[in-house]
Amino acid sequence: MEIFFLSLLFHLSLFVLQWVFPVESVSLPNLLALETNPSFHVINQSKRTGHHANGSNNIILNPTFEDGLSNWSAKGCDILLHESMEDGKVLPLNGKFFASATNRTRSWNGIEQEITGRVQPNLAYEVTAAVRIYGGNVSSAGIQATLWVQSPDIHEQYIRIAILQATNKDWGQLQGKFLLNGSPLRVIIFLEGPPPGTDILINNLVVKHAEKVPPSLRPLIKNEPFGVNIVENSNLDDGINGWFPLGNCSLSMEFGSPIELPPMARNSLGFHERLSGQYIRVTSRADTWMGPAQMISGKLKLHLTYQVSAWVRIGPGSTRPQVVNVALSVDGNWVNGGQVEFNDESWHEVGGSFRIDKQPSNVMVYIQGPAAGLDLMVAGLWIFPVDRRARFKLLKKQTDKIRKRDLILKFSSSEAVNVSGAFVKVEQIQNSFPFGSCITRRAIDNEDLVRFLVKNFNWVVFGNELKWSWTEPQQGNFNYNDADELLDFCKNHNLEIRGHCIFWEVEYAIQPWVQGLNNSGLITAVQNRLTDLLTRYKGKFRHYDVDNEMLHGSFYKDRLGKDIQATMFRTSHQLDPSATLFVNDYHIEDGSDVRSSPEEYIRQILDLQQQGAPVGGIGIQGHIDNPVGPIVSSALDKLGTLGLPIWFTELDVSSTNEFVRADDLEVMLREAYAHPSVEGIILWGFWELYMSRENAQLVNAEGKINAAGKRYLALKKEWLSYARGYIDAQGEFRFRGFYGTYNIEINFPTMKINRTFAVDKGESPLVINIGL
Numbered sequence: 001m002e003i004f005f006l007s008l009l010f011h012l013s014l015f016v017l018q019w020v021f022p023v024e025s026v027s028l029p030n031l032l033a034l035e036t037n038p039s040f041h042v043i044n045q046s047k048r049t050g051h052h053a054n055g056s057n058n059i060i061l062n063p064t065f066e067d068g069l070s071n072w073s074a075k076g077c078d079i080l081l082h083e084s085m086e087d088g089k090v091l092p093l094n095g096k097f098f099a100s101a102t103n104r105t106r107s108w109n110g111i112e113q114e115i116t117g118r119v120q121p122n123l124a125y126e127v128t129a130a131v132r133i134y135g136g137n138v139s140s141a142g143i144q145a146t147l148w149v150q151s152p153d154i155h156e157q158y159i160r161i162a163i164l165q166a167t168n169k170d171w172g173q174l175q176g177k178f179l180l181n182g183s184p185l186r187v188i189i190f191l192e193g194p195p196p197g198t199d200i201l202i203n204n205l206v207v208k209h210a211e212k213v214p215p216s217l218r219p220l221i222k223n224e225p226f227g228v229n230i231v232e233n234s235n236l237d238d239g240i241n242g243w244f245p246l247g248n249c250s251l252s253m254e255f256g257s258p259i260e261l262p263p264m265a266r267n268s269l270g271f272h273e274r275l276s277g278q279y280i281r282v283t284s285r286a287d288t289w290m291g292p293a294q295m296i297s298g299k300l301k302l303h304l305t306y307q308v309s310a311w312v313r314i315g316p317g318s319t320r321p322q323v324v325n326v327a328l329s330v331d332g333n334w335v336n337g338g339q340v341e342f343n344d345e346s347w348h349e350v351g352g353s354f355r356i357d358k359q360p361s362n363v364m365v366y367i368q369g370p371a372a373g374l375d376l377m378v379a380g381l382w383i384f385p386v387d388r389r390a391r392f393k394l395l396k397k398q399t400d401k402i403r404k405r406d407l408i409l410k411f412s413s414s415e416a417v418n419v420s421g422a423f424v425k426v427e428q429i430q431n432s433f434p435f436g437s438c439i440t441r442r443a444i445d446n447e448d449l450v451r452f453l454v455k456n457f458n459w460v461v462f463g464n465e466l467k468w469s470w471t472e473p474q475q476g477n478f479n480y481n482d483a484d485e486l487l488d489f490c491k492n493h494n495l496e497i498r499g500h501c502i503f504w505e506v507e508y509a510i511q512p513w514v515q516g517l518n519n520s521g522l523i524t525a526v527q528n529r530l531t532d533l534l535t536r537y538k539g540k541f542r543h544y545d546v547d548n549e550m551l552h553g554s555f556y557k558d559r560l561g562k563d564i565q566a567t568m569f570r571t572s573h574q575l576d577p578s579a580t581l582f583v584n585d586y587h588i589e590d591g592s593d594v595r596s597s598p599e600e601y602i603r604q605i606l607d608l609q610q611q612g613a614p615v616g617g618i619g620i621q622g623h624i625d626n627p628v629g630p631i632v633s634s635a636l637d638k639l640g641t642l643g644l645p646i647w648f649t650e651l652d653v654s655s656t657n658e659f660v661r662a663d664d665l666e667v668m669l670r671e672a673y674a675h676p677s678v679e680g681i682i683l684w685g686f687w688e689l690y691m692s693r694e695n696a697q698l699v700n701a702e703g704k705i706n707a708a709g710k711r712y713l714a715l716k717k718e719w720l721s722y723a724r725g726y727i728d729a730q731g732e733f734r735f736r737g738f739y740g741t742y743n744i745e746i747n748f749p750t751m752k753i754n755r756t757f758a759v760d761k762g763e764s765p766l767v768i769n770i771g772l
Contacts, residue, residue: 057208059118059125060189064204065097075190076109078102082201085134093130093171093203100134101191101200110200112190115207119187121180122446124210124689124701129174129202131191133166136198140167143200144193145174150186157442163193171203177210179689179701181445213700216658216707219303226387227269230299230306231365234381236278240292243280246366247290250283257379258311262349265309265382267630268391279311279379282367291376293366296383300356300363303660304385307628308337308352312367315375318343322370323594326350326381329364337383339369341594347379352591353386353628357657388667391629398674400736403433403719406765409733409744409757413772419731423747426723426733430741432760433673434459434496434680435716438650441465441482443690444489448703452686454493456716461498461649461682462486463692468503468529469511475525480536487540498649498682499541501584502533503568506553515555522559530568534575545584545619545649546572551596551604552585569613583608584619584649589635590627598638605642618644622651623684623693627667633675640677648672650684652696653708661695662711669715686712746772 061071068081080100084091092098101111119125131143145161162176180187189207191200233242236253245251257279261272280292300306312324326337338352367378409426411419436459443449453460464470465482472478490497503526504510517525534544546568547556556564569581587593588601601618608615618639624632639646651672653664672678685691686709688701698709705713721737727746739759746753757768 058206059115060113060205060207063206064095065099066095068097069099072099072111072113074101074109075112075192076106077104079111090132090134090201095204098130098201098203101202104194104198104200105196107195108192109196110191110193111202112188113205114186114188116184116186116188119180119207121182121184122448122702124177124179125207126210127161127174127176127178127189127205127207129191129205130171131164131166131174131203132171132201133168133194134199134201135168136195138168138195138198140165141194141198142166143174143191145176146190146192147178147180148186148188148190149180149184151182151445152185154185159442161189166194171201177689177701179446181442210701216656216660218659218707219657221301221303224304224387225301225385226390227384229382229384230296231294231381231383235276236280237276240280243292243294245282245290246293246364246368247285247287249285249290251292252281252283253278254281254377255279257313257377258347261380261382262309262311262351264349264351264628264630264634265307267633268307268386268628269384275380277379279313279377282376282378285370285372285374285376287372288370289366289368290372291367291369292378293364295362295364297361297363300360301385302356302359303657305353305355305388305626305628305664306383307386307631308350308354308381308383310350310367310381311347311379312340312350313345313347313377314342314370315377316345317374318371322374324348324350324367324369324376326352326365326367328354329362329366330356331360331362336592337365338591339594340591341597341600347377350591351631351634353626353631355626355660357655357660386628388629388663392666392670395629395670395674399670399719402676403673404721404736404738405759405762406736407734407759408765408767410767410769411727411731411733411746411772412769419727419746419772420729422727424723424725424727424733425745425747426721426735426737426742427744428720428722428737428740428742430458431716431719431738432740432758433719433738434647434682436460436496436498436680436682438463438683438685438691439486439489440690441486443687444486446687446690449687449690449699450493452699454495456713457495457683459496459498459680459682460486460490461500463500463685466499466533467501467509468514469509471533472529473511475513478532483537487537497541498647499537499544499579500649501545501548502530502572503546503556504548504553505550505555505557505565506548507555509548509553510555519559522556523564526556526560526564526568527571530571530575534572534579538576539578541576541579543580543582543617543647544572544576545582547583549585550583551600563611566608566611566613569608569615573614580616580645581614582617582619582647582649583615584621586621586623586650588620588639589622589632590624591631591635598635601639602642605644615644617679618642618646619649620646621684622648622668624651624653624664624668625655627653627664627671629667629671632668632671636671636675636677640675644677645679646675646677647680647682648678649682651681652684652691652693654693654696656695658707661706662708665698665708666711666715669712673715673719744770746770 133141143166144163147159149157161178164174166172259274259277282291308326321341321343323341325339328335335354338350340350342348437457439460440463587596655661686698688697723735727733741758744755
């Protein structure tokens with residue numbers, strides 16, 4: 001299992017970086033150094049105009065150091081100009097010179113240039129730099145490009161542009177984008193990040209207006225083989241022909257596996273012939289990755305979403321839970337097709353999904369995972385493209401059933417007015433279902449973003465500004481200003497708010513001063529955090545994510561014992577009884593992570609409840625790729641058995657092709673909206689460069705709504721009800737409509753009358769009396 005998890009850990013590390021270094025992440029330098037640090041080393045005292053690299057579009061002056069260090073300055077350290085270092089072992093990547101930021105005593109020390117007046121607001125800029133590290137007894141370290149922005153009201157912001165894990169062996173390219181709001185008073189770009197004692201080397205820096213990305217082309221997929229299994233001899237009607245052992249193991253065929261398709265595959269394929277009951281047994285497995293394999297090269301089509309499904313089982317001898325994974329090797333790259341964990345000898349369903357965007361030469365599918373020495377059994381492996389449109393038809397019927405209500409409008413008049421026969425027009429102006437977005441303090445300075453937000457969302461969650469690492473970055477140094485400003489913004493625009501998050505259980509997200517406390521100090525700090533936050537904002541947040549990602553982290557539990565998580569819930573409820581308290585985690589809905597399967601989530605929630613934790617809601621983050629409806633729905637069905645409201649709390653889908661992104665987003669929104677246990681959907685942002693995940697935006701940096709954004713707006717419109725007709729002889733008008741707020745116009749020969757009414761959730765027909 002360790003070998004196949006290496007690849008999984010690589011992908012998870014990328015996923016983690018998006019949260020460790022979100023777009024709004026804060027650098028914590030000594031702010032005085034920005035104004036008072038004159039320490040820099042000028043090799044060439046001339047004030048010649050700096051040369052531009054890559055043409056005149058570059059707003060950086062002297063970007064390749066041909067004029068020495070003119071226009072550059074040091075940030076808390078020294079900077080030097082070089083033609084080479086170590087007797088020619090370190091040379092410029094391009095040109096004649098490079099610079100170093102040396103004698104660094106803080107991670108934020110580096111090299112900087114002021115770009116005030118040359119950078120324009122509301123334009124997207126792309127940044128590239130050739131960088132490496134030197135010295136400090138480290139072979140690699142993160143180099144980050146950061147903007148320091150001072151607004152006219154002297155408000156200061158640090159905006160991360162990009163980060164690169166640089167090495168001391170070669171030059172690497174640091175790349176990123178940024179967008180400024182308003183008209184800042186001052187703007188400085190600088191490089192920072194490596195530990196003290198390690199030099200930052202820079203060969204050139206380019207900051208220019210981002211090139212317009214050509215619009216995505218809608219993928220052309222002809223003769224889609226929906227529901228067709230690309231795995232040969234899946235039923236073993238021809239023995240084990242087409243299969244081969246991966247590694248030094250043995251394959252044989254036996255009888256006794258389930259004869260029905262696994263549930264998630266059955267929900268996608270509908271009625272289907274039964275399986276044969278024959279399965280592959282893998283014996284003599286000397287390592288975790290050994291198992292049955294088959295080449296499927298040439299069978300995959302680009303841009304189609306493939307569902308993976310199989311029955312799996314392990315032999316006797318296991319003393320701990322075992323992971324079984326369906327994996328693909330796509331030109332040597334590992335792709336996760338789904339995984340499941342269990343510790344018994346019964347058959348289990350494994351399911352997942354994947355998609356390819358570049359035509360591969362060699363593709364192999366294989367099943368792996370249990371510990372060496374354990375037998376592995378596999379039956380009914382299916383890999384097939386899913387028919388999303390067929391699924392949508394089913395979801396529309398389900399949506400109509402659970403999100404609408406029969407309405408009877410009864411009209412009456414105190415005057416001698418015959419209402420019968422009058423023409424009425426009913427138009428829904430607001431769906432009451434919560435659709436929300438992540439926002440940040442910096443984002444609300446963008447007026448175009450705000451207009452889109454308040455028009456198309458009714459809930460929000462703060463991206464970082466309520467997290468403990470933001471509100472108390474150093475012990476006793478509190479920063480509630482950003483959260484307060486966001487609260488005022490939400491109040492002014494009638495937006496409901498989720499509180500994210502009181503604590504975060506994964507260690508990388510916890511500020512160093514908290515990690516350095518002894519157990520006594522830590523429990524005091526935890527209690528102080530609860531009291532400070534929940535007393536200050538009592539009644540302001542409708543929800544709280546109490547301890548974020550408890551399935552993936554255990555910092556507080558390891559340090560303070562198992563009961564601490566339930567204590568966090570109990571204390572939170574005591575301090576603010578009005579807030580609904582949520583668990584919140586990722587990969588719950590996609591079958592790709594055994595640590596956060598629906599079954600594991602259910603076990604965690606039940607355990608918390610047994611300890612007296614008032615868990616009021618289930619948060620599914622929803623950072624997902626290649627969603628398949630029945631897989632998502634299966635997770636929701638399982639979690640729904642707890643009877644708690646489910647919210648998608650951080651939903652985003654990512655694809656460089658905006659049409660593929662739109663299709664993925666539609667899958668998630670329809671599945672969530674059609675499920676009776678789901679009570680809200682929050683997107684993890686929607687505007688490019690204000691999101692932690694790339695290629696997930698609905699609106700591009702400069703305000704253009706892309707295909708994914710148009711799909712979202714189309715669905716929002718679809719989920720509003722309209723009705724036209726005449727009042728009948730009994731003075732009634734009947735229709736079925738979504739929950740929410742409506743306008744009605746009643747037309748008489750000599751006048752028009754307008755009224756407003758609301759439709760609340762309920763199963764029985766709702767009678768609404770309208771007086772005229």
